[in-house]
Amino acid sequence: MARRIESSLPDKISIDMTPMIDVVFQLISFFMFSLKVVAPEGDFDIRMPLGKSASATVDDQQVPPIRVKLSAGPDGSLAGIAMNGNPVADFNDLQKKVVSLVGKGRGPDSLADKTEVEMDCDYGLKYANVVRAITAVSGTVQDGQIVELIKKIKFTPPKAGK
Amino acid sequence: MPKRTAEASTTDIDMTPMIDMTFQLITFFMFVMNFSEAEQDDRIQLPMSQLAKPVDGPVEKPITLQLANNGSVIYAGEMIGLRDVGGYLEQEKSVMIDAGKEPASATVIVRADGRAKTGEVQEIIKICQEKGFEKFALRAQYDEGR
Incomplete structure (x- = not known):
């Protein structure tokens, strides 16, 4: 037996959307204004305990460190690069020389892992050049992949003077 | 004059697409939002490097100079003078020792301007070394180009 259910409610219940939309727009504006566009940054790790920076550490050091000398011109620009006393044309050349010295082998016991680079920079040299030199010795980018070279980098003690 | 009906006075707009889109926007901004407390300053123009890929996790106990x-x-x-850094680092060091941590375990992030003198960067490192810090991270901006 069919029975008709009679309801006094209307077919469509209309919810008042206004408060929700208000809150949602508040949220949007909050996230929009707190959005900070940051350029991606990365680090070069350097471990330099005091007292061991001047001379080569003896403990696990079978390989002599590569000495990279960066000379500055009067305005702080790069005047010359030298590796182990031999002049180097540019940072690409420096990288090639480093690769030829440590070889292609990579891994925990490879020559590249054991070798250390000591940076000897003039006081007035612009810091961007140092980062370029560190970039040259610490790795290359091949097909979007980073191939690591030397990870141990240290500085000689700062020279007094201007 | 025609009589207005009751329905015509309240116009029903379909809110569904707008709310959908608004929630999409909220989700987008939530995901894009950077919660990392990375100290950055517009006054510093970091040097560019292709190898400066962003690190995965935040550095443990960093001190940013x-x-x-x-x-x-x-x-x-x-903004402080180069000579005053030692005093501030001494404070950092005593805070760390109070918390039972060694200064050597902390990383000092050096965000140096690309035009700054290398000698000054080295002096900062030297001051940190004298206070017992030995892990450093030279920060550079990731260069995607080339």
Whole structure:
């Protein structure tokens, strides 16, 4: 037996959307204004305990460190690069020389892992050049992949003077 | 004059697409939002490097020292002289020792301007070394080009 259910409610219940939309727009504006566009940054790790920076550490050091000398011109620009006393044309050349010295082998016991680079920079040299030199010795980018070279980098003690 | 019906006075707009889109926007901004407390300063123009890929996780217990072009150091948002860094680091060190941590375990992030003098960067490192810090991270901006 069919029975008709009679309801006094209307077919469509209309919810008042206004408060929700208000809150949602508040949220949007909050996230929009707190959005900070940051350029991606990365680090070069350097471990330099005091007292061991001047001379080569003896403990696990079978390989002599590569000495990279960066000379500055009067305005702080790069005047010359030298590796182990031999002049180097540019940072690409420096990288090639480093690769030829440590070889292609990579891994925990490879020559590249054991070798250390000591940076000897003039006081007035612009810091961007140092980062370029560190970039040259610490790795290359091949097909979007980073191939690591030397990870141990240290500085000689700062020279007094201007 | 025609009589207005009751339905015509309230126009029903379909809110569904707008709310959908709004929630999409909220989701987008939520995901894009950077919660990392990375200290950055517009006064510093970092040098560019192709190898400076962003690190995966935040550095443990970092102390950020930023070296501006003019040789002054920005520490905790304040501009201080290069010679005053030692005093602030001494405070950091005593805070760390109170918390039972060694200064050697902390990383000092050096955000130096690309135009700053290398000698000044080295002096900062030297001051940190004297206070017992030995892990450093030279920060550079990731260069996607080439």
